[in-house]
Amino acid sequence: MSQPKVLITGASKGLGLAMARRLNQDYCLILHASRDENIRELREGNFVLAADLGDPDELKEFCKKLKSEHGDDLFAVINNAGMSLDKPLAFQPEKDIDSMLMVNLKAPIMISKTVIKLFGLKNKGIIINVSSCVAETGNAFQSVYAAAKAGLIAFSKSLAKEAGQLYQGHQIRVLSISPGFIKTPMTDAVPESEKEKYLKMIPAQRFGRADEIAETIAFLLSDKASYINGSNIEVNGGLF
Numbered sequence: 057m058s059q060p061k062v063l064i065t066g067a068s069k070g071l072g073l074a075m076a077r078r079l080n081q082d083y084c085l086i087l088h089a090s091r092d093e094n095i096r097e098l099r100e101g102n103f104v105l106a107a108d109l110g111d112p113d114e115l116k117e118f119c120k121k122l123k124s125e126h127g128d129d130l131f132a133v134i135n136n137a138g139m140s141l142d143k144p145l146a147f148q149p150e151k152d153i154d155s156m157l158m159v160n161l162k163a164p165i166m167i168s169k170t171v172i173k174l175f176g177l178k179n180k181g182i183i184i185n186v187s188s189c190v191a192e193t194g195n196a197f198q199s200v201y202a203a204a205k206a207g208l209i210a211f212s213k214s215l216a217k218e219a220g221q222l223y224q225g226h227q228i229r230v231l232s233i234s235p236g237f238i239k240t241p242m243t244d245a246v247p248e249s250e251k252e253k254y255l256k257m258i259p260a261q262r263f264g265r266a267d268e269i270a271e272t273i274a275f276l277l278s279d280k281a282s283y284i285n286g287s288n289i290e291v292n293g294g295l296f
């Protein structure tokens with residue numbers, strides 16, 4: 057029997073790459089990635105779909121291909137791709153605001169819109185949206201990023217409720233996950249002084265590892281998490 061397909065966006069590095077490595081044995085992966093060299097080890101038996109999710113035309117084409125090439129056996133989607141352009145709002149160019157809203161919020165919404173219909177036909181499927189701890193805590197110089205990530209939590213809860221009303225006896229789950237400070241290329245760019253400030257707010261006294269997020273994703277996709285729906289799962293070492 058063929059393995060169920062799981063889409064991971066932003067699989068080229070960081071959390072997405074760790075998720076891809078963790079899920080590779082159990083699922084057929086659709087790897088959304090721009091950088092081929094990082095995922096070469098994972099290509100066999102999997103699929104690669106590239107798209108700039110900040111570009112509305114590329115996003116549209118991506119959703120179309122996802123549906124036509126993988127729609128029939130798609131089991132889950134992990135909307136992981138994300139980006140942050142940190143600046144005081146007063147100095148944030150409008151095009152950067154648009155990019156952050158597009159990549160972090162609109163793309164996951166459009167991908168979810170594409171797949172929820174397919175999941176509705178099968179009465180089965182899982183969507184996991186990767187939010188962030190800053191969605192709840194807020195963070196200076198990340199107001200737009202935090203707003204987009206907070207939007208993802210509300211979006212996931214609402215879509216979970218909507219599926220409950222539309223599809224009788226379904227096994228569709230929509231969730232979000234809020235990582236804390238996890239060591240990846242994204243956080244490697246954070247200045248040392250900021251990192252020290254963060255560390256003081258983490259009871260676990262260390263930054264998280266990408267494999268710890270990947271392990272949580274593996275659990276959420278499994279039947280062991282069958283009653284977890286609409287929730288936002290915080291994985292942050294107790295960060296406050």
Ligand SMILES: NC(=O)c1ccc[n+]([C@@H]2O[C@H](COP(=O)([O-])OP(=O)(O)OC[C@H]3O[C@@H](n4cnc5c(N)ncnc54)[C@H](OP(=O)(O)O)[C@@H]3O)[C@@H](O)[C@H]2O)c1
Pocket residue numbers: 065066067068069070071072089090091107108109110111136137138139159186187188189234235236237238239240241242243
């Ligand atoms: N690391 C953390 O501490 C942390 C905490 C909370 C939430 N998060 C969230 O977790 C997710 C993964 O973060 P990460 O730390 O792994 O970040 P990362 O190392 O910077 O990786 C981000 C991924 O998103 C992709 N991406 C960014 N902009 C894109 C665009 N316009 N079109 C297509 N793909 C795009 C990147 O692809 P390319 O580079 O190949 O273009 C890359 O694969 C993000 O949503 C982030 O907001 C991370």
